[in-house]
Amino acid sequence: MNQNPNERNDNMSPCSCGGCCPLFCPCVCRCPGPPGEAATIEVGTVTTGEPGTPAEVVNVGTSQNAVLDFTIPAGEAATIEVGTVTTGEPGTPAEVVNVGTAQNAVLDFTIPAGEPGKEASPQFLSAYSTPAQTANSGDALIFDRNALANGSAVTHQNNASDIVIQQTGYYQVSFHGTVSPARCTSFPLPVLLYLEQNQSALPGAAAQHNFQSLNDNEIYTFSRIIRIDSVPTSLKVVVQGGPAFYDTISITVLRLGDL
Secondary structure, X not given: OOOOOOOOOOOOOOOOOOOOOOOOOOOOOOOOOOOOOOOEEEEEEEEEXXXXXXXXXEEOOOOOEEEXXXXXXXXXXXXXXXXXXXXXXXXXXXXXXEOOOOOEXXXXXXXXXXXXXXXXXXXXXXXXXXXXXXXXXXXXXXXXXXXEEEOOOEEOOOOEOOEEEOOOEEEEEEEEEEXXXXXXXXXXXXXXXXXXXXXXXEEEEEEEEXXXXXXXXXXXXXXXXXXXXXXXXXXEEEEEEOOEEEEEEEEEEEEEEOO
């Protein structure tokens, strides 16, 4: 029986049509074609373009072996400017607002004013003695009470000789008093009063008089600015010479400021 040449014979060899996939072969060709050539892709140049221009990719090779040149535009440079600067009310928060764009910022500042400063209150102590007192050479004068005091930098206990400095700084010490000779003494009678700091005499803080008679009397005053480097520091007015009477004595210690 003759087979129709247009009919497929499943028993036919894959290449029974005479060659591998001939033109107009009525059979199903099961033979592989010739191997194709592998394609390639390479990166060529990468160029930075002007800001705002479009990005571009150009194949300067072939469709089989591509070589791609890239042009990538640069970003636009951002800018920052200071706009207005406003003083806000004391105690309000500081504020920065961009009234421009994200690319070109314009910053408006609101800065609160500081709270009004308060004048520092001076620290001082004034002490005095109401009754007259007798003192011999080497004694310290007693201040039996305080007149006025402010702050904690200077302290004094009633009926004590020591004025105590509790805070470092610069201080002004002023002393005033009336001195007269005690009875049963010989003349001339030299009497010196001086300021002592931690048992050391302070030069320049002293007063002296040489009494000639029992009816002689003298007003003693001295004032000196001192430096206090460590605390507590004790101040006292010490007698050298005598015996003598000390009346209407007073001392004032005023803190002037920090070191």
